[in-house]
Amino acid sequence: MNEFELIEQYFLSNKTNRQRAARITAVGNGDDCTVLAHLEGRLAISTDTVVHGRHVPTSSPAAWLASRGLGSSVSDLVAMGARPLGFTLALTMPHVSQGWLKGFSDALFRAADLYDCALLGGDVTRGPLTASFTVFGELPAAGRLLTRDSAQCGDRIWVSGALGAAGGALALFDRKLSPHDSDYRSRLQLISAYASPNLPIDLGLQLQSDAQVHSAIDISDGLLADLAHIAKASRVDIHLDSKAVPVAPALFDIYSPDQALLYALSGGDDYQLGFTAASGWTIGDGSATPIGEAVDGQGRVFVDGRPVGEWFDALSSRLPAGVPLSEGYQHFG
């Protein structure tokens, strides 16, 4: 099976995707470029790479490289309140395995359906297993953009959904999973949250058009690390109330409250939204929770009144040995 046959069978033959792509492109697949047509407004673009064995565990099924890769990329669009349009995929793999490709492309198109985002083109090459996604999202032609650098003193800090599931799932990968375990269902719940991120797309669109919402970021590195990006870019201090942070309930069936809190605050990979809004702002549907406030300062984060490092030391002294600690990725990874 050569490159062209492979692309035809696993990527071009999906009818739903062809229709979705046709709505926004001016040429069918097969030329040197895809062409986005009828663009109205501005175009948000983000690129992310998923390296097998680094960003997903070595034992991951093919589906995870697709669903987590597309999910984490589209999450960047959501953080800026852009409506997902489409994406290109650069897939590098060591050899052609039809079973692997079927698992990958099935999951890819499920995720594309979930995010209403069309595969527009790409490249398939031979080499170590990695997938790079470049995603495109539509933004209104005019008006402000939802960025990290516009938090204001007095803003409340909000976070969407619940946090920690992905971090809690990652810690489970080395353990055997048996239906006879009492926490079997909770474990499956965490792993499925990790495998297929459920992005708050509608919330992002709503926040983008709401002038009382001042700044936003997606929670990819971990709540504390990502809020630190907002604090630094906006030159404010952020104070968090750890008891207010929504923790994924399934974590408590498996971990101690301290460890559950650790995953929620520093685990990363949840792809919820962190944002700041004027103090009087609220949201009726419970899709986000207030967890702190921004005050005059120099870009620092405090938890329960203590500098984040000090608070972490106190938490770590209460955890069993062997639990990995981080304040989010200081990553080159």
Next chain:
Amino acid sequence: MNEFELIEQYFLSNKTNRQRAARITAVGNGDDCTVLAHLEGRLAISTDTVVHGRHVPTSSPAAWLASRGLGSSVSDLVAMGARPLGFTLALTMPHVSQGWLKGFSDALFRAADLYDCALLGGDVTRGPLTASFTVFGELPAAGRLLTRDSAQCGDRIWVSGALGAAGGALALFDRKLSPHDSDYRSRLQLISAYASPNLPIDLGLQLQSDAQVHSAIDISDGLLADLAHIAKASRVDIHLDSKAVPVAPALFDIYSPDQALLYALSGGDDYQLGFTAASGWTIGDGSATPIGEAVDGQGRVFVDGRPVGEWFDALSSRLPAGVPLSEGYQHFG
């Protein structure tokens, strides 16, 4: 050096690029997405991956991954007559080497200058050495697009520049290079053509707006393979005159005429333009050469009146043993 410091030092600090990017984007770097502003017309998009040791030789300097990666990607824009705007980069590397990164980013920005194309964002991850480029180019809002499927019977076949330098360069990598060799300068010429593709951007723009030009493709897989794409997509037969094909002159200092022709017809990686135009069409500046014609048929390619496979067998029987033969990449690579 963490990811953020590395990105700052090697990618964000380039002033020329910051200015070039600022002209087309609505937010500065540092947010979850880059935002293309003031879009007029349609947007051409293409994605390409360069795997170290596969698409460039293992012994390649860092610069080649950058210059060939960006060059081969922008070449796809050129083939559709799009004006290069910008690109994102997904760079995966096994460890942080400051010398390597300096060589890579210097070459990247030299190529970005050459193509007037701004680095808009990207992702740096740890893993096996690969670079994926997603490039963006501007096309007029209305009018036809220059594609592969519109060659007409009676069209003449044209190719820009001269072919074979890249293929001839690749065959030299295993040989020692000494200034005392009589063909030293010719070898350097081929290697430098390979290292830094000189794309016919202006010609692409001109062809796109010329209604007498019916179809185009970039010569990436090899002239015969790429013209076969046009023949198949347009449902015509293509007849080539091998003596008309412009061969890079330096090849004749190193190789026999037959071997030079082999690289020109099947070597690939030259990134010139192949295109078809109405029989009366011509170009005054010598930037392209007529090499054959399209006739009623079923998507086949003939060379000097013989089916391409038969012609290849005859050529190969005249070559010394050990010269690699291909009709272009039937690639998964």
